[in-house]
Amino acid sequence: MKKSLISLFVAAAIASPLANAQTVNLAEAVTMSLSADPRIKEREQLVESARALLDEAQGNNGLRISANVFVGLAPAVSGGFYQNGATSGTTPRSDGPFPGGLSDWTSLQFSIIKPLYTFGKIEHYSEAAKGNIDVKRGDVRISQADTVMDVKRAYYGYLTARDSRRLLEDVQGKLNDALSRVLRNLKADNGESKQSDLYALQAANGMLAKYHSQAQAIEKISLDGLKLLTGVGLDANLTVADDSLTPVALPKGSLTDFENTAVANRPEMAQLEAGMRARRALVAAKKSENYPNLYAGVIGQANYASRRDTLNNPYVYDPFNNAGLTPVVGMKWDMVQDVSNAQIAQAQAELEALNYKTQFAQAGIPFQVSEAYNQVQANYDALKQLADGAAAGRRWMIASLADFSAGLEKADKVADALKTYALTQAEYLRTVNDYNMDVAQLSRAIGETN
Structure with missing residues (x-):
């Protein structure tokens, strides 16, 4: 009976961490972060504050x-x-x-x-308050887009670091086997290996160890960032659903299509329109202050x-x-003529400043879209070439190790093959990460929040 109870307790202790583990894919991580991010909640409260200003303006009619x-x-x-x-x-x-x-x-x-x-005072101030609400709503959408980018950066960064660590551990294992063979040959003094072979492999081993340590650190930091963004807490047991890093689908559409979508969907454009509407109403409200x-x-x-x-x-x-x-x-009447004129001039100047800002945004947003679009295309072509290069590098590494085992290849050539494969495959993973983030940036540039 006691053994049975002990077995149950042991099983429960083993199963508890597994039960508490949470596995998320990218879409789930984004959803969780949009609900948990306090930066978004802060912006949402500023929207409520803007609504209160509208209530205040309309309340003056009571x-x-x-x-x-x-x-x-x-x-x-x-x-x-x-x-x-x-x-x-x-x-x-x-x-x-x-x-x-x-x-x-x-x-x-x-x-x-x-x-x-009131000669339009209440109506104009109410219209300005409505425009302010729309501006604050745009801030919420921008904050949401920032959060989505942060989640994707942490998620893809974690996958990149994890796959790089696995790659380096695989190469490290093969290098260790080669080192062991050289050490045995040197100890046996059979003439199959030289001291320079040992030095060549040890140099490659030091380089791989450095990259392995860096990958481990980035893996830990990225996962902690994902925990922070999703709101599960740094002590939570969080894992990702993807087994490996893969390129996302290439976005469909021409550059012109994306630019038109951005002008229609970007929250900044809606904010500028709302800001112009609010500023015009504010100028009219300040002018109406001259009337009783x-x-x-x-x-x-x-x-x-x-x-x-x-x-x-x-x-x-x-x-x-x-x-x-x-x-x-x-x-x-409740006015000071000189003060009223100054307030009108101030409101008019702010309206003109916003008008120039709108002109810049209308030119700058298409540039942002073009920049992201061209980065996507460049990295998409690059990762295809790197995939072929990494595959060739792996074949070179395997062939060199086989020849080395048969005594047909020198250790320095094996070291070169190991390093070349590791660096090419790591560069491929980094390029996939960059490509995925460029696609994410393109989505953000055209006004998509997911």
Whole structure:
């Protein structure tokens, strides 16, 4: 019974890391990163902030309530109905209880105003706020594109480093076999190997060891970057689904097709259009600040002093003890002419600056597409040539090792064959990585986010 329990615990301990392991392909890694990246969430919150600005602009068309209430002191009354504290009329009162005849006084002034017409202020500021929302949405799309590029860079970089490490370990094993043979021959002093053979193979071994260490470091760094981007955490057990690095499909379409797609789809173009719309609205809003606001509403006030009695006399007004309410229709200016003109000039200049930026973007985006397109074509042709070269290098290596085993080849030639194959195959892997990233860059340049 105890043995059975121990076996279960051991099995559970072995299975636990496997159960927690997570394997993802590139599409899954991109999806996870788009959901986890805090940079995207930051941009999304800025969109919400822009929406709040729109609500603020539109809210200025609603009721405006102003109220002020305070407690103070009412002075002693002199003259009129009262002379020297004595009643001289028909309405009694008493001063105090504070020194000097002061008494308490509570006052309330309030107004409820509804704008009727603002000469376009609310409409123009609202339109500017809507354009700002679209600009912030474009920032979200740009941040998403940045994340996709980071994920692809980490994913392809990991596959490249892993395949390079495997390649170097394979070549290292064959080199070790050759080294062992040379050492045996030198120890036996049978004349089949020379000391220079040992030095040639040891030199090649040092070079391979360097590249192997670099590949291991890049493999670890790339996988950690992928863990960070996908949000699983650096301590998570994450693996990739691809067994090896392979070139992605060559994008279909002409350069002109890609350039037209970019102009239509790039978030920067949509941002510039939205920015122009917002700036034009802002210029119009600043100009409308020179005009008044028409409004209707209700204003009123109430004052109360506990030591004073209400005077029911239309000819006598006591500012410390009264109440009043009236509907109003009015017109209100709130501007400083010189400041308003400066604000208009500033908004107009910013609009013109954005117009020049748009002109540059319309020329620069096609250039970015052309650059990425030509890089894709160049690396696509290069990797086909390198694939043939790497295959020839491997045949050379195998043939040299076979001849060396048969005593027909010198060690320095074997070392050259090993190094040439390793470097050619490593260069092929690097070119595949560059090609895949160029395809990713082309997708981004035409406005695709995946």
